[in-house]
Amino acid sequence: MIREQLLDPGAAELAGFLNRHARACACLVQVAGQMEVTYQGRAASTAEAGAYLLILKADGSLQIHHPKGVKPMNWQPKTDTVTAAAQDGFCVLTASRKNPAETVQVVMLEIQLAQALEITDEAGFVIAGTEAQLQATLARQPELIEPGLTVLDLELLTDVGGIDLYAKDAKGQYVVVELKRAKATQEAVHQLSRYVDAVREHLPKRAKVRGILAAPAISLPAAMTLERLNLEFKEIHALPTAQEQAAQPNLF
Amino acid sequence: MIREQLLDPGAAELAGFLNRHARACACLVQVAGQMEVTYQGRAASTAEAGAYLLILKADGSLQIHHPKGVKPMNWQPKTDTVTAAAQDGFCVLTASRKNPAETVQVVMLEIQLAQALEITDEAGFVIAGTEAQLQATLARQPELIEPGLTVLDLELLTDVGGIDLYAKDAKGQYVVVELKRAKATQEAVHQLSRYVDAVREHLPKRAKVRGILAAPAISLPAAMTLERLNLEFKEIHALPTAQEQAAQPNLF
DNA sequence: ACCTCGATGTCGGCT
DNA sequence: AGCCGACGTCGAGGT
Incomplete structure (x- = not known):
């Protein structure tokens, strides 16, 4: 169920981990730690360095959570490309889509935890009252x-x-x-x-x-x-x- | 940053963990593994046993993610009470609110991972284009x-x-x-x-x-x-x- | 691909 | 507390 877990990974190690798991394996990937997040697309946003939780699902959806609320601080419902690379000693994750054209970029400043979880089955879900x-x-x-x-x-x-x-x-x-x-x-x-x-x-x-x-x-x-x-x-x-x-x- | 992490916890252990961290400490709590989720409130839903990721934030918001999409499968934006208890050998989490009156109940069947992360600071976030x-x-x-x-x-x-x-x-x-x-x-x-x-x-x-x-x-x-x-x-x-x-x- | 509408919408702001 | 409207709304379903 826990496919892989890294504690305090370095930039290159983290980039490798993300590229290995992003989309490739049918996993839900998480990264927790200090990050900086910028978004450019339908709008434009910047989040100062802070502790966030990033979740990358197997379908290519991305969300970055801050301490409050159900809604992520930043997100991408679908992505065309997700890539990670070590730049200047930091791992940088870039998630993009066309239509609408938008990009989320995450600079991983100090990461405590990166893990890949096997959350992959579609189980039955029924809702009443629609x-x-x-x-x-x-x-x-x-x-x-x-x-x-x-x-x-x-x-x-x-x-x-x-x-x-x-x-x-x-x-x-x-x-x-x-x-x-x-x-x-x-x-x-x-x-x-x-x-x-x-x-x-x-x-x-x-x-x-x-x-x-x-x-x-x-x-x-x-x-x-x-x-x-x-x-x-x-x-x-x-x-x-x-x-x-x-x-x-x-x-x- | 990782306040506590449990691997393959038992029902009682997990219930203790959840009650200790839910709201009490300013932490983001996660549980990953096999669960069953039911919701009763504005609508009513049931999710068969499957692998999900549960996130409980310090502000009392709850979300349960399946493998796809930005939107959680089940959620609760705010909760009045969140309690966990061991029942019949399973840990059961119940999150409720009044106004609207609704409840999410999670039966933890087989949990691989429970962790509490320190994601608590409010960092600056600005958005342009509203x-x-x-x-x-x-x-x-x-x-x-x-x-x-x-x-x-x-x-x-x-x-x-x-x-x-x-x-x-x-x-x-x-x-x-x-x-x-x-x-x-x-x-x-x-x-x-x-x-x-x-x-x-x-x-x-x-x-x-x-x-x-x-x-x-x-x-x-x-x-x-x-x-x-x-x-x-x-x-x-x-x-x-x-x-x-x-x-x-x-x-x- | 465009368009429309529902949603457990969520969230913020105002009365 | 109720009400209203924006939202990077998301997501599904139709054409």
Whole structure:
């Protein structure tokens, strides 16, 4: 599982280690110690010398972590080339990609630890409660939104984007439904609004089109805007609540 | 720098290690080996037993990495409690937070490595090319958008959000500018459109209000919508181009 | 390759 | 504490 581990490696030794493992073997490579990191690409950043943790995965993704937060300080989702070289007594790692053109460069000042771990298997991972699942559920059971609703289309494409759920209500009026798996914001209201407008343009004049924002909750300002625009809100939950789970344990 | 390192620890030993270092010392803690991970909260997920790398930072953030990508498989940005305990011969780590209420639970099946690293200092980090900087630059040099432009306001609040740049052009017409540091999408066009509408409502009838989308590029569909809505596009770059840098090296 | 949108988005800033 | 919007967003899915 630990393929190789170096303590306090020298520049040349570290460069050799990185070139040997970067991409070549299916390993997750880590380097910890004092580094300096610069980035040039969509933006440009510099990190002063400090203690960081660098992780280079087998798929070529790179991340450099500072002491705080889930998000790396610097990163590269994919790399076209990753190379290490000893320069002026320091090991320098350069990770580049084209499209977008960007480069992360790491100067390894004083490295305490370099290791290659065998983290390589893809194991099964399942997630529940996504918007896609919510959409599928509501497509099967549109009455969860409103009795008498008939679903006409999923992801119906308009000029301005895809409509989550396109339907007809009990009175035969068209209904545009915008789904959110989390609390709806102003943004969601405007998204719905522009879909409703787009649908109206494709229908005969004075055909009424309803817009429903379906989400577990809505922010107060968003609710205001919603009302002003004559749109509707329907509370709907992405994950079954504890009660629902108890009531229909076999459904999920 | 390496505060402590355990190879092939037992359940109790590992639990002790985690409880000792989690949050207590200002360390970055890692565990590598076979684990099972479950998450319950905003969504719900399960990861089958597999080789993962767990990172627990001193600020209480937790992330569990699989072999691919920058994004962790599971994570928790902040935790209220992190506890480890030996159960049925396995060390089980539980990380929880309220608001939102969620829990990550890790069953450590076969651990090869646990280590605590001193990654604790906050070193200087600067980034260039953000939208905020672009906004500041254009506020100082509005002629970069258009000759004769006078900036009236930054982040002017309307009912529907803040206007990046509110200005008056050479002819005295009001101008709403929406900035994007990257290629502008449909969304940006609609954002701009909303702001223009909001401003029109506050001005006497028939006062003309121009809307300019300032970005390094625009997607083709967005450009279509922009034209349909009688809005304008102005190419503007968040980072100085190589030529500009060469021409005015002292400005940046 | 471009485009669009979801995300357990995360994170910071402001009210 | 809630709300909003940027992000080097990432990543997946469609065209």
